[in-house]
Amino acid sequence: xxxxxxxxxxxxxxxxxxxxxxxxxxxxxxxxxxxxxxxxxxxxxxxxxxxxxxxxxxxxxxxxxxxxxxxxxxxxxxxxxxxxxxxxxxxxxxxxxxxxxxxxxxxxxxxxxxxxxxxxxxxxxxxxxxxxxxxxxxxxxxxxxxxxxxxxxxxxxxxxxxxxxxxxxxxxxxxxxxxxxxxxxxxxxxxxxxxxxxxxxxxxxxxxxxxxxxxxxxxxxxxxxxxxxxxxxxxxxxxxxxxxxxxxxxxxxxxxxxxxxxxxxxxxxxxxxxxxxxxxxxxxxxxxxxxxxxxxxxxxxxxxxxxxxxxxxxxxxxxxxxxxxxxxxxxxxxxxxxxxxxxxxxxxxxxxxxxxxxxxxxxxxx
Amino acid sequence: xxxxxxxxxxxxxxxxxxxxxxxxxxxxxxxxxxxxxxxxxxxxxxxxxxxxxxxxxxxxxxxxxxxxxxxxxxxxxxxxxxxxxxxxx
Numbered sequence: 001x002x003x004x005x006x007x008x009x010x011x012x013x014x015x016x017x018x019x020x021x022x023x024x025x026x027x028x029x030x031x032x033x034x035x036x037x038x039x040x041x042x043x044x045x046x047x048x049x050x051x052x053x054x055x056x057x058x059x060x061x062x063x064x065x066x067x068x069x070x071x072x073x074x075x076x077x078x079x080x081x082x083x084x085x086x087x088x089x090x091x092x093x094x095x096x097x098x099x100x101x102x103x104x105x106x107x108x109x110x111x112x113x114x115x116x117x118x119x120x121x122x123x124x125x126x127x128x129x130x131x132x133x134x135x136x137x138x139x140x141x142x143x144x145x146x147x148x149x150x151x152x153x154x155x156x157x158x159x160x161x162x163x164x165x166x167x168x169x170x171x172x173x174x175x176x177x178x179x180x181x182x183x184x185x186x187x188x189x190x191x192x193x194x195x196x197x198x199x200x201x202x203x204x205x206x207x208x209x210x211x212x213x214x215x216x217x218x219x220x221x222x223x224x225x226x227x228x229x230x231x232x233x234x235x236x237x238x239x240x241x242x243x244x245x246x247x248x249x250x251x252x253x254x255x256x257x258x259x260x261x262x263x264x265x266x267x268x269x270x271x272x273x274x275x276x277x278x279x280x281x282x283x284x285x286x287x288x289x290x291x292x293x294x295x296x297x298x299x300x301x302x303x304x305x306x307x308x309x310x311x312x313x314x315x316x317x318x319x320x321x322x323x324x325x326x327x328x329x330x331x332x333x334x335x336x337x338x339x340x341x342x343x344x345x346x347x348x349x350x351x352x353x354x355x356x357x358x359x360x361x362x363x364x365x366x
Numbered sequence: 367x368x369x370x371x372x373x374x375x376x377x378x379x380x381x382x383x384x385x386x387x388x389x390x391x392x393x394x395x396x397x398x399x400x401x402x403x404x405x406x407x408x409x410x411x412x413x414x415x416x417x418x419x420x421x422x423x424x425x426x427x428x429x430x431x432x433x434x435x436x437x438x439x440x441x442x443x444x445x446x447x448x449x450x451x452x453x454x455x
Contacts, residue, residue, distance in 0.1 A: 053379070053409075054420055055375070055418065055420040055421055055450045055451075056376065056379060056409040056410075056418065056421075057408060057409060057412065057418055059379075059408075071379075071405065074408070076408070076413045077413040077414070078413075079414065080414055095412075095414075096413060096414055097412040097413035097414055097416075098413060
């Protein structure tokens with residue numbers, strides 16, 4: 001069971017651990033710097049942290065097990081061909097430079113040292129040497145459909161979810177806001193769209209359900225039953241039971257809007273969400289912060305609020321800021337208001353770890 | 367040789383004291399500096415080699431104009447300052 005959590009915030013990376021009885025912040029690194037995401041690689045114990053310096057660009061740091069943090073290479077875009085009129089779905093020129101590391105995942109158990117990184121404005125990268133060097137996955141970047149991808153809340157498109165299939169490391173699915181879901185079965189050589197069934201609430205037919213512009217805020221795959229997926233989408237919650245070939249919508253109360261989703265590692269019917277009022281408002285319904293949990297594949301949802309603020313709470317939980325551990329018993333989430341909560345009973349009750357952190361971007365069990 | 371100075375805020379991330387380098391354009395001079403301290407380049411320039419959005423460069427007190435290709439001229443005794451582009455209050 002994980003005893004440590006990496007919390008990436010606007011003002012540093014916080015390491016949270018369990019003491020004799022309570023969880024507490026144990027250490028802080030990169031204080032003052034904008035840490036957008038961290039990864040603990042369970043294969044070798046290495047930690048990674050992605051920073052986004054306002055002036056100096058996106059950087060990546062690595063800490064070997066028991067070692068100190070050192071800067072390593074960040075994914076970098078190849079030279080943009082001279083004269084290329086490369087426009088995004090809004091018709092705006094695409095800047096070929098890493099503007100955010102928005103997803104960071106280990107490769108399969110059979111490929112030690114392999115990492116995947118998803119970035120804004122939409123490039124997918126792979127490292128074979130623990131982040132010493134990165135290669136852009138050109139076949140995905142060169143798909144003509146990329147020019148339909150749209151910025152969501154972040155103005156430019158980005159890859160935020162990477163699911164390496166436990167049955168074959170050569171099968172990888174990525175979630176893009178807003179570019180749907182893409183799948184490769186040959187280690188990135190060829191790609192196909194895989195967001196069929198998702199749709200926006202609004203817009204003309206053929207546009208609202210165009211898979212190439214869907215906005216899956218976060219996608220997760222059940223490790224024990226890998227044909228099962230969940231997506232928290234901009235317009236609701238979707239699930240798939242057929243390897244993401246098709247998606248079906250489910251409805252949750254008090255809202256189906258949110259950013260993050262966690263699936264139980266062994267039970268694909270169990271998943272957690274943090275709902276908010278839909279897109280133009282984005283705060284908890286009635287100012288009451290709750291977690292929703294389904295145990296029956298989305299037919300019904302429990303509303304979990306024990307230990308969470310019941311009034312005047314305006315916390316928003318970003319897509320990487322809700323996490324579960326490898327047992328499915330422990331969950332944690334952090335908010336834009338600097339709160340961090342943890343549950344050790346699958347969400348039935350929550351303890352406040354801190355209410356004074358900087359705005360939280362991402363939470364991960366280590 | 368031109369003399370190149372970097373904003374103190376950069377020194378928190380990369381070792382970059384004042385350096386001297388040859389070159390007839392800003393791009394020439396910087397490429398020689400970055401050849402010595404290779405991590406520094408990615409802090410100042412983006413993936414396409416253009417000046418990062420919130421950075422600016424002064425040559426003998428004048429802000430450079432070509433921020434994409436860095437072709438502004440540099441004289442042998444010029445002072446090149448790599449700074450943050452600060453705005454607001």
